Amino acid sequence: MKNIRIAGYLLLTASLLVFTQCKKDDDNDPNETGHFEMEFDNIVGGEELNLGTGTYTNAAGETFSVTLLNYYISNIELIRADGSVYAMPQDSSYFLVKESDDASHAIEIEDVPAGDYTSVRFVVGVDSLRNTMDIGQRTGVLDPANNTGDDNMYWTWNSGYIFFKMEGLSPQAPVDPGGLNKYRFHIGGFGGMSSPTINNVKTVTLDFNGVKALVRKDAHPHAHIFVDVAKVFEGETTVKIAENSTVMFSPFSVNIANNYQHMFVVDHIHQ
Amino acid sequence: MKFRLYLGVVGALLLMASCKDNGGSEVVDVQFVKPSHFPEPVYNFAENEVTTEGFVLGRTLFYDGKLSRDNSISCGSCHQQSAAFTHHGHDLSHGIDDQLGSRNAPPVMNLAWQSTFFWDGGVHDLDLFSLAPIENPVEMDEKLDVVLEKLRNDPRYPPLFNAAFGTPEISTGRLLKALSQFMLMCVSADSDYDRMLLGTGPDLSTEAMAGMETFNQKCASCHSGVLFTDYSFRNNGLNRAFNQDAGRERITLNPEDRFKFKVPSLRNVARTGPYMHDGRYYNLEAVLNYYASGMVDQENLDPLLRKSDGTPGIDLSANEKENIIAFLKTLSDEQFIRNPELAEQ
Numbered sequence: 001m002k003n004i005r006i007a008g009y010l011l012l013t014a015s016l017l018v019f020t021q022c023k024k025d026d027d028n029d030p031n032e033t034g035h036f037e038m039e040f041d042n043i044v045g046g047e048e049l050n051l052g053t054g055t056y057t058n059a060a061g062e063t064f065s066v067t068l069l070n071y072y073i074s075n076i077e078l079i080r081a082d083g084s085v086y087a088m089p090q091d092s093s094y095f096l097v098k099e100s101d102d103a104s105h106a107i108e109i110e111d112v113p114a115g116d117y118t119s120v121r122f123v124v125g126v127d128s129l130r131n132t133m134d135i136g137q138r139t140g141v142l143d144p145a146n147n148t149g150d151d152n153m154y155w156t157w158n159s160g161y162i163f164f165k166m167e168g169l170s171p172q173a174p175v176d177p178g179g180l181n182k183y184r185f186h187i188g189g190f191g192g193m194s195s196p197t198i199n200n201v202k203t204v205t206l207d208f209n210g211v212k213a214l215v216r217k218d219a220h221p222h223a224h225i226f227v228d229v230a231k232v233f234e235g236e237t238t239v240k241i242a243e244n245s246t247v248m249f250s251p252f253s254v255n256i257a258n259n260y261q262h263m264f265v266v267d268h269i270h271q
Numbered sequence: 272m273k274f275r276l277y278l279g280v281v282g283a284l285l286l287m288a289s290c291k292d293n294g295g296s297e298v299v300d301v302q303f304v305k306p307s308h309f310p311e312p313v314y315n316f317a318e319n320e321v322t323t324e325g326f327v328l329g330r331t332l333f334y335d336g337k338l339s340r341d342n343s344i345s346c347g348s349c350h351q352q353s354a355a356f357t358h359h360g361h362d363l364s365h366g367i368d369d370q371l372g373s374r375n376a377p378p379v380m381n382l383a384w385q386s387t388f389f390w391d392g393g394v395h396d397l398d399l400f401s402l403a404p405i406e407n408p409v410e411m412d413e414k415l416d417v418v419l420e421k422l423r424n425d426p427r428y429p430p431l432f433n434a435a436f437g438t439p440e441i442s443t444g445r446l447l448k449a450l451s452q453f454m455l456m457c458v459s460a461d462s463d464y465d466r467m468l469l470g471t472g473p474d475l476s477t478e479a480m481a482g483m484e485t486f487n488q489k490c491a492s493c494h495s496g497v498l499f500t501d502y503s504f505r506n507n508g509l510n511r512a513f514n515q516d517a518g519r520e521r522i523t524l525n526p527e528d529r530f531k532f533k534v535p536s537l538r539n540v541a542r543t544g545p546y547m548h549d550g551r552y553y554n555l556e557a558v559l560n561y562y563a564s565g566m567v568d569q570e571n572l573d574p575l576l577r578k579s580d581g582t583p584g585i586d587l588s589a590n591e592k593e594n595i596i597a598f599l600k601t602l603s604d605e606q607f608i609r610n611p612e613l614a615e616q
Contacts, residue, residue, distance in 0.1 A: 134398070143442075144443060145416045145418075145419050148414040156403035157407070158522050159399045192523060193395035196523070
């Protein structure tokens with residue numbers, strides 16, 4: 001009798017749990033919000049990226065290290081299974097991921113409406129509108145004063161942001177005036193203000209591989225994104241450091257941007 | 272007093288006037304007023320209205336060496352009022368550690384009408400302009416965050432920012448907008464030519480009038496209108512043998528823009544030598560001789576600079592050249608280069 005009673009309690013508890021679970025799954029109260037985190041985990045091929053110390057091999061067989069890696073992620077949109085979209089408020093949708101700064105690897109998106117999200121879309125770089133906007137509205141990571149020296153991400157002589165900056169050493173790189181075998185990729189170009197020119201603003205959509213990221217008031221999923229910088233050297237164009245050790249504002253930069261737009265992949269979702 | 276762009280002698284007297292308040296410090300009432308014979312400015316004043324306090328802050332910044340790495344070079348070092356805010360006598364400017372730049376310093380003048388900056392037009396907003404000389408390693412070579420920190424630690428600045436913007440906060444946007452306010456007030460519109468045009472001054476000399484006629488026929492298709500430029504980018508046929516600076520192509524990456532540079536205004540041109548983007552000509556005679564007979568035929572040469580037989584150059588007699596120079600000298604604006612409000616205080 002006692003056992004039956006316990007079994008009954010267990011059944012009741014279990015059904016309550018199931019009921020709760022179901023409620024949680026179906027409840028998309030638009031007034032309810034949670035948060036969603038994107039973690040940008042920079043890697044090289046299948047290896048961890050060790051800034052300054054690791055040595056790697058690119059698709060052309062060249063050896064390289066990475067001494068600096070910065071890139072902008074902006075205009076983040078979370079997409080639901082039905083195709084509907086939650087876009088972050090534009091003003092707070094600019095992030096600079098810096099390999100040298102662990103805190104910058106995680107992007108926290110607050111006040112996301114509850115829902116089942118299946119993919120994310122973002123810009124690698126800074127959209128053209130923000131590149132031409134009043135300086136008073138360029139705060140945070142867009143304020144040139146906040147990224148200076150090696151971390152500078154703004155071209156003052158040719159107004160516009162550097163979207164992606166990667167530097168390192170490679171024995172295949174010709175010796176630079178400072179005596180180093182260094183490669184430097186500073187990629188930007190928003191299409192030009194008064195005359196059209198290269199546009200390296202890239203929009204990337206990452207699928208969660210069939211997994212639903214369930215955002216609820218008390219459920220805060222987290223997308224772990226691998227960013228494989230080996231892809232910078234491969235894809236539509238095999239980039240050889242020996243031939244292109246310095247790529248900045250030039251037609252060739254388009255090839256590097258076309259390559260690096262494929263470096264992002266969602267490895268898994270933590271619920 | 273009002274520091275406005277009054278024209279004519281009365282205006283000039285007003286410009287020169289000053290008054291003292293009870294505390295003994297100078298009081299000026301600064302506002303941007305479009306000269307009546309100028310087109311509408313292109314600068315977006317809605318985002319940065321010129322105020323007396325903003326102008327005073329901008330002027331203080333313009334003449335402050337703190338904007339450079341070793342506190343030695345100010346904006347005013349290479350943009351000197353007496354030379355219409357250019358670096359007089361310098362083909363290329365020497366910045367910090369006496370390093371040379373690659374181009375001749377253009378005048379800080381009538382910038383409210385300019386929609387692109389630099390010889391190649393690489394900057395599209397006056398508010399973004401000052402970042403470039405501050406951070407250029409051969410100009411001021413300073414990091415923007417360090418500049419802001421130096422200003423925050425200088426007891427003069429928080430009150431100046433407070434007066435200009437309502438709080439003492441010192442930010443990138445405020446620094447740049449204050450500099451813009453000063454530069455926007457560097458308006459030159461009161462030359463002998465202007466006074467003649469407006470009927471407020473004497474006629475120009477016979478030589479200058481003859482020069483103006485020739486100028487209008489042979490030069491004004493590019494140096495057009497009351498600002499004496501159409502702000503276009505053109506290849507004017509300079510010999511490229513010793514200077515391969517690609518000019519506008521660096522910005523657009525379009526090979527058709529190779530060796531194109533912005534058509535400069537000719538206001539105060541008698542004071543802004545040396546000439547061309549690299550300062551290769553030291554006087555106006557050399558410039559006119561070049562246009563008459565020194566041009567080098569090349570790809571991208573501006574079609575307007577070809578004669579009817581296809582050869583490059585502009586037909587100019589010795590007399591025409593002299594007269595054009597006499598006319599160009601009437602574009603000098605003494606009020607502009609002597610206005611004490613635009614000077615280092």
